[in-house]
Amino acid sequence: MISNNRQLEILSLLSEKGNVSVEEFAIKFNVSKMTIRRDLEKLQENNLLQRTHGGALMNRVLLQEMAYNDKREENAEIKQCITRKAVTFLENNKIIYLDAGTTTFELAQKLPTQDLTVITNDIRIAAHLMLSNNQVIFLGGLIGKETGSVTDVYAQEMLKEFNIDVAFLGTSSVDNEMNLCTPDINRMKMKKIAYESANKSILLVDSSKFYSKSLYKILNINDFDVVITDFDVNELTNFDLKATEFVSVKCNRKEDKEC
Amino acid sequence: MISNNRQLEILSLLSEKGNVSVEEFAIKFNVSKMTIRRDLEKLQENNLLQRTHGGALMNRVLLQEMAYNDKREENAEIKQCITRKAVTFLENNKIIYLDAGTTTFELAQKLPTQDLTVITNDIRIAAHLMLSNNQVIFLGGLIGKETGSVTDVYAQEMLKEFNIDVAFLGTSSVDNEMNLCTPDINRMKMKKIAYESANKSILLVDSSKFYSKSLYKILNINDFDVVITDFDVNELTNFDLKATEFVSVKCNRKEDKEC
DNA sequence: TTGCTTATGTTTGTTTTTGTTTGTTTTATT
DNA sequence: AATAAAACAAACAAAAACAAACATAAGCAA
Numbered sequence: 001m002i003s004n005n006r007q008l009e010i011l012s013l014l015s016e017k018g019n020v021s022v023e024e025f026a027i028k029f030n031v032s033k034m035t036i037r038r039d040l041e042k043l044q045e046n047n048l049l050q051r052t053h054g055g056a057l058m059n060r061v062l063l064q065e066m067a068y069n070d071k072r073e074e075n076a077e078i079k080q081c082i083t084r085k086a087v088t089f090l091e092n093n094k095i096i097y098l099d100a101g102t103t104t105f106e107l108a109q110k111l112p113t114q115d116l117t118v119i120t121n122d123i124r125i126a127a128h129l130m131l132s133n134n135q136v137i138f139l140g141g142l143i144g145k146e147t148g149s150v151t152d153v154y155a156q157e158m159l160k161e162f163n164i165d166v167a168f169l170g171t172s173s174v175d176n177e178m179n180l181c182t183p184d185i186n187r188m189k190m191k192k193i194a195y196e197s198a199n200k201s202i203l204l205v206d207s208s209k210f211y212s213k214s215l216y217k218i219l220n221i222n223d224f225d226v227v228i229t230d231f232d233v234n235e236l237t238n239f240d241l242k243a244t245e246f247v248s249v250k251c252n253r254k255e256d257k258e259c
Numbered sequence: 260m261i262s263n264n265r266q267l268e269i270l271s272l273l274s275e276k277g278n279v280s281v282e283e284f285a286i287k288f289n290v291s292k293m294t295i296r297r298d299l300e301k302l303q304e305n306n307l308l309q310r311t312h313g314g315a316l317m318n319r320v321l322l323q324e325m326a327y328n329d330k331r332e333e334n335a336e337i338k339q340c341i342t343r344k345a346v347t348f349l350e351n352n353k354i355i356y357l358d359a360g361t362t363t364f365e366l367a368q369k370l371p372t373q374d375l376t377v378i379t380n381d382i383r384i385a386a387h388l389m390l391s392n393n394q395v396i397f398l399g400g401l402i403g404k405e406t407g408s409v410t411d412v413y414a415q416e417m418l419k420e421f422n423i424d425v426a427f428l429g430t431s432s433v434d435n436e437m438n439l440c441t442p443d444i445n446r447m448k449m450k451k452i453a454y455e456s457a458n459k460s461i462l463l464v465d466s467s468k469f470y471s472k473s474l475y476k477i478l479n480i481n482d483f484d485v486v487i488t489d490f491d492v493n494e495l496t497n498f499d500l501k502a503t504e505f506v507s508v509k510c511n512r513k514e515d516k517e518c
Numbered sequence: 519t520t521g522c523t524t525a526t527g528t529t530t531g532t533t534t535t536t537g538t539t540t541g542t543t544t545t546a547t548t
Numbered sequence: 549a550a551t552a553a554a555a556c557a558a559a560c561a562a563a564a565a566c567a568a569a570c571a572t573a574a575g576c577a578a
Contacts, residue, residue: 004311005278022555032537037556053544053555123397127386130402138382138409140399140417143389150397154417158399281565291527296566312534312565 021055078206083107094165097194100149101170103204122149151186159193167198175213178221188216200225207231280314337465342366353424359408360429362463381408410445418452426457434472437480447475459484466490
């Protein structure tokens with residue numbers, strides 16, 4: 001087994017159990033304790049765990065990263081389908097806005113590597129796109145720990161100043177009347193401002209988000225120019241959706257071929 | 260880019276398993292290990308994976324790997340010494356500013372994990388600290404590709420609004436008259452604003468930066484409350500440094516014990 | 519064919535990783 | 549505090565992986 005791989009496994013077990021012992025791993029990987037100690041030392045250097053006498057404790061930094069990765073996994077196939085469709089709405093030299101969220105993060109990874117200007121309030125999206133040849137503008141402010149995004153008044157004011165060609169928005173829920181909802185007032189405002197600043201707004205929403213509501217109404221699904229979703233078309237035709245281009249991606253969870 | 264089928268298969272297996280070993284593939288494809296290494300080398304050049312001793316890991320999107328790469332940087336040991344000293348100037352519940360740069364990035368990794376408010380214009384610093392329990396405020400704007408930082412008018416205006424307890428600044432050069440210099444007007448302004456907004460300013464500068472000048476003067480070394488450097492003390496006493504608390508870290512490049 | 523380029527294998531010496539030994543430090547117990 | 553047991557870490561040695569340089573083979577155009 002290659003050493004980095006062993007270190008990754010140590011981290012992964014650590015995140016499950018919270019603490020690990022040197023002996024445990026020496027046996028598990030069939031290497032000497034010294035080797036495990038050296039692994040732990042290296043991992044500690046990178047702030048990935050906290051060594052103790054006899055083993056190591058989890059660093060809470062790691063916890064959060066894992067939580068984020070887990071969240072990414074949820075509905076992964078569906079998000080792949082949705083974002084794969086979303087990129088077809090892109091054109092060169094456009095200014096786009098990417099809302100904070102896991103779906104838009106997936107979209108960020110599928111963007112062309114150049115000729116776009118991308119505005120975002122999600123630090124993970126910004127950090128990722130920084131490596132591309134696109135122009136990246138990050139909205140400033142206090143970074144929210146759970147979401148890795150900025151939504152405060154700084155970000156809101158800054159966002160108002162841009163002329164956006166296409167805004168890609170996500171949402172945490174859609175209620176019975178097809179209103180997008182969110183429990184947080186700042187997130188609500190960010191989305192509204194993005195919508196208002198953009199010539200065209202595209203909603204990315206997977207079916208798990210429907211029929212649940214929370215405190216703030218943001219916009220109605222009808223307000224969007226395009227809605228990309230795996231939600232059942234028939235259910236939606238009960239509503240008056242003529243104003244919206246409606247793209248339903250059929251997504252077979254297992255085979256992932258239809259999209 | 261990808262020259263053959265084998266490399267494609269390596270990537271595909273890598274994305275399935277997360278890691279691969281050289282030996283495994285040498286056997287699987289019935290070629291020499293050297294050939295596999297050359298494949299991995301090529302794929303790494305294209306940022307498609309991360310080589311390790313014995314094999315390769317999937318290329319991770321998160322910034323952990325960046326931290327990794329930074330470890331291998333030139334004056335790494337000296338920067339370690341300087342930043343180790345710098346953290347001793349921190350107190351709980353303070354508002355600090357971290358300038359963009361590799362030295363301050365090192366410092367960010369050594370910060371306590373809570374009770375600080377950190378303002379920064381460096382996205383790597385922000386992304387890293389986001390995982391801690393400190394409050395993190397990122398200054399918005401266009402992200403510069405080479406530096407991963409924002410220095411434009413948005414960032415400048417935003418920075419002016421904060422009350423900073425301690426600002427930690429770096430610099431690209433210090434000229435013969437002990438003025439900090441930079442070739443970029445926006446970077447110059449950012450540093451000046453940070454200096455003016457802060458109660459206390461601490462300069463982190465390694466000896467390689469001295470005696471070289473560039474277009475814009477920022478500040479004089481005497482303006483700082485504290486200067487932390489590995490530069491030879493005797494050379495500096497030729498200048499009138501009484502206004503500045505001067506901390507010289509002795510750093511033995513090889514042994515790295517003095518600090 | 520010849521000459522060129524590219525991919526691969528082999529040899530060699532170097533670097534990295536790992537295990538072992540030894541003596542020290544930490545922890546727990548009396 | 550004294551003691552024993554466990555964990556640790558420095559130093560060395562062995563093994564594995566690596567990479568440069570050269571040799572060989574394959575593919576391809578003139």
